[in-house]
Amino acid sequence: MKEVKKLWEEVRELSLGNNSEVERLNSAPTPLQFLRDHVSQNKPFIIKKPNLHWPAFSLWPQPSYLSNKLSSSLVSVHLTPNGRADSIVNHLGSLCFASAHVERMPFDEAIKLVSNSNLQDSKLVAYLQQQNDCFRSEYSVLGSECDEHIPWATEALGCYPEAVNLWIGNHLSETSFHKDHYENLYVVVSGKKHFLLLPPTDVHRMYIRQYPAANYSYSPDVGEFTVELERPMRFVPWCSVNPYPSPETRESEMAKFPSFFDGPKPFECTVNAGEILYLPSMWFHHVRQSPDDNGFTIAVNYWYDMQFDIKYAYFNFLQSIHYKSPHGPTLLEIECGDSGSVASAPNEGEADKVTEDE
Amino acid sequence: MKEVKKLWEEVRELSLGNNSEVERLNSAPTPLQFLRDHVSQNKPFIIKKPNLHWPAFSLWPQPSYLSNKLSSSLVSVHLTPNGRADSIVNHLGSLCFASAHVERMPFDEAIKLVSNSNLQDSKLVAYLQQQNDCFRSEYSVLGSECDEHIPWATEALGCYPEAVNLWIGNHLSETSFHKDHYENLYVVVSGKKHFLLLPPTDVHRMYIRQYPAANYSYSPDVGEFTVELERPMRFVPWCSVNPYPSPETRESEMAKFPSFFDGPKPFECTVNAGEILYLPSMWFHHVRQSPDDNGFTIAVNYWYDMQFDIKYAYFNFLQSIHYKSPHGPTLLEIECGDSGSVASAPNEGEADKVTEDE
Numbered sequence: 001m002k003e004v005k006k007l008w009e010e011v012r013e014l015s016l017g018n019n020s021e022v023e024r025l026n027s028a029p030t031p032l033q034f035l036r037d038h039v040s041q042n043k044p045f046i047i048k049k050p051n052l053h054w055p056a057f058s059l060w061p062q063p064s065y066l067s068n069k070l071s072s073s074l075v076s077v078h079l080t081p082n083g084r085a086d087s088i089v090n091h092l093g094s095l096c097f098a099s100a101h102v103e104r105m106p107f108d109e110a111i112k113l114v115s116n117s118n119l120q121d122s123k124l125v126a127y128l129q130q131q132n133d134c135f136r137s138e139y140s141v142l143g144s145e146c147d148e149h150i151p152w153a154t155e156a157l158g159c160y161p162e163a164v165n166l167w168i169g170n171h172l173s174e175t176s177f178h179k180d181h182y183e184n185l186y187v188v189v190s191g192k193k194h195f196l197l198l199p200p201t202d203v204h205r206m207y208i209r210q211y212p213a214a215n216y217s218y219s220p221d222v223g224e225f226t227v228e229l230e231r232p233m234r235f236v237p238w239c240s241v242n243p244y245p246s247p248e249t250r251e252s253e254m255a256k257f258p259s260f261f262d263g264p265k266p267f268e269c270t271v272n273a274g275e276i277l278y279l280p281s282m283w284f285h286h287v288r289q290s291p292d293d294n295g296f297t298i299a300v301n302y303w304y305d306m307q308f309d310i311k312y313a314y315f316n317f318l319q320s321i322h323y324k325s326p327h328g329p330t331l332l333e334i335e336c337g338d339s340g341s342v343a344s345a346p347n348e349g350e351a352d353k354v355t356e357d358e
Numbered sequence: 359m360k361e362v363k364k365l366w367e368e369v370r371e372l373s374l375g376n377n378s379e380v381e382r383l384n385s386a387p388t389p390l391q392f393l394r395d396h397v398s399q400n401k402p403f404i405i406k407k408p409n410l411h412w413p414a415f416s417l418w419p420q421p422s423y424l425s426n427k428l429s430s431s432l433v434s435v436h437l438t439p440n441g442r443a444d445s446i447v448n449h450l451g452s453l454c455f456a457s458a459h460v461e462r463m464p465f466d467e468a469i470k471l472v473s474n475s476n477l478q479d480s481k482l483v484a485y486l487q488q489q490n491d492c493f494r495s496e497y498s499v500l501g502s503e504c505d506e507h508i509p510w511a512t513e514a515l516g517c518y519p520e521a522v523n524l525w526i527g528n529h530l531s532e533t534s535f536h537k538d539h540y541e542n543l544y545v546v547v548s549g550k551k552h553f554l555l556l557p558p559t560d561v562h563r564m565y566i567r568q569y570p571a572a573n574y575s576y577s578p579d580v581g582e583f584t585v586e587l588e589r590p591m592r593f594v595p596w597c598s599v600n601p602y603p604s605p606e607t608r609e610s611e612m613a614k615f616p617s618f619f620d621g622p623k624p625f626e627c628t629v630n631a632g633e634i635l636y637l638p639s640m641w642f643h644h645v646r647q648s649p650d651d652n653g654f655t656i657a658v659n660y661w662y663d664m665q666f667d668i669k670y671a672y673f674n675f676l677q678s679i680h681y682k683s684p685h686g687p688t689l690l691e692i693e694c695g696d697s698g699s700v701a702s703a704p705n706e707g708e709a710d711k712v713t714e715d716e
């Protein structure tokens with residue numbers, strides 16, 4: 001369907017640029033510039049020198065600072081065997097959507113798990129995160145060490161953030177492709193975050209399919225994870241593409257997801273400590289990270305409510321069109337069970353109700 | 359194609375409202391409000407009390423004020439037999455797109471023609487307009503009597519208007535459905551303007567087809583118009599729908615354009631003297647007018663450059679999809695010559711390059 005392919009190209013030619021690079025601003029935009037040049041246009045950017053005077057930048061990367069400060073706090077930790085929560089895994093020969101094993105524990109215990117995940121024979125990767133406004137609840141004692149909101153964004157968007165989340169992980173933590181229904185301002189405090197970004201117009205390149213929901217379950221005694229399907233069955237629409245397949249699976253992944261691998265390159269960017277990424281609502285993003293000298297990557301992100309306007313209506317329309325890749329079967333065929341390894345989707349119309357993410 | 363129909367409904371449910379009414383603000387928005395709540399969302403509004411202190415409001419409606427002030431000015435006048443320039447007319451059994459006969463003449467002569475058009479047996483309707491920034495050229499002596507730009511819009515959009523146009527007509531002048539690639543701020547100085555508005559998502563409801571370009575030609579001696587096809591042939595994509603068919607043609611028009619007449623109601627609004635309409639880029643609009651006590655409708659509009667962003671790319675994608683009305687043949691079939699009365703379209707891809715308009 002050449003019209004869909006043309007859309008991928010046109011949005012780059014007209015607005016985003018053809019070089020797959022995210023615009024870098026030297027300093028923060030004014031509220032008007034932010035709205036006009038980015039929110040309205042649904043266009044990401046990075047601010048190199050956002051003029052944030054947060055004590056967090058010097059304090060949090062210090063070994064033991066956070067452990068002392070948060071000694072009496074209970075925090076949520078996401079545990080997985082490999083750093084990949086919310087990812088598609090093969091369970092008994094069938095693909096499913098596996099969420100992390102989530103546990104609340106004292107901060108110093110939790111941060112030790114993150115550290116230990118770096119050990120070579122570790123079978124457990126811990127990621128301190130919880131996307132429920134955790135910074136303002138579990139980490140409230142740190143509140144004075146960074147900003148409660150991003151002033152120019154708050155003024156532009158006319159509201160305070162709906163949620164502020166803290167992320168502390170290591171080089172193993174990875175977030176699979178997904179999109180959020182929020183305008184997202186992502187501040188890296190320590191280490192680096194590596195993003196792959198695709199505009200909402202590229203929805204058919206993500207091969208969103210319905211996967212049965214499952215959860216990792218960790219047994220401390222055995223030191224191992226099992227995958228447990230939710231009962232009753234629940235289906236989660238999720239992107240099927242892994243943008244970094246292993247050398248062994250690369251060829252088969254490229255054959256399965258040709259529109260992703262053969263289409264325009266994703267926008268690729270690294271957000272360094274002290275920088276801010278504006279990640280526009282509805283953009284698909286995949287996140288990896290590099291740690292600081294102590295082995296940690298620390299970030300705070302601000303979720304602002306998005307507007308469900310004509311752009312959102314256009315997106316839903318686009319997603320409702322069944323794109324037939326020149327290389328393979330239609331999404332419709334796949335989603336309705338042409339592919340043996342995915343359980344058949346009960347409700348294709350739910351395909352954009354994404355649940356949880358970075 | 360139910361997906362397209364769903365889009366018409368969803369953009370109303372999510373963003374524009376289901377009551378087909380244009381939002382009315384009591385006072386002008388701030389630049390941030392304008393960008394956030396309207397430009398970014400592509401959503402029209404009317405300002406009841408825009409706090410404009412223009413001498414124009416009291417001076418221009420006075421009989422003879424403009425004639426005295428503009429006595430030495432040459433202005434462009436659009437002449438048609440019926441007030442409908444840029445409209446689809448039947449010429450020798452075939453439909454074509456007829457532009458007005460345009461003449462430059464002294465202002466007092468021109469304004470007399472507008473007045474005389476009101477006479478019952480007049481076969482000539484004059485409309486003082488020219489969409490080439492005419493206010494700042496032909497009418498520059500009036501420059502100090504209204505604003506050069508709309509300050510909150512200029513600040514929001516980050517630029518001055520690309521064009522400012524003056525419109526002086528009477529109750530007979532009517533502008534057929536079309537869209538502009540501009541953000542439009544429309545100020546009525548005297549009389550009233552009646553708009554029908556449809557969002558860009560409704561493009562398939564407008565039955566845009568390629569019509570051979572033609573021009574009205576007026577012979578003062580005979581006092582009559584002829585229609586002359588342009589040579590070499592040139593095709594203009596134009597909306598086929600007349601929203602106000604005569605009682606005799608109503609049934610056949612409804613049968614020809616079912617998606618327009620059976621779909622969601624157009625947004626309908628009247629802009630009174632002293633009010634401002636924000637007409638977002640890419641919205642289809644049809645304009646009629648009611649005169650003031652002297653028989654004139656006077657308006658000034660400001661065209662600001664639009665952004666060719668993701669919304670525009672989505673629009674082009676939508677337009678490229680061939681919508682099959684449940685009632686009739688596909689647009690593709692029609693556009694490619696299934697309908698005997700329209701000459702076959704040489705280049706359907708040109709269908710959104712609209713030329714001239716209100």
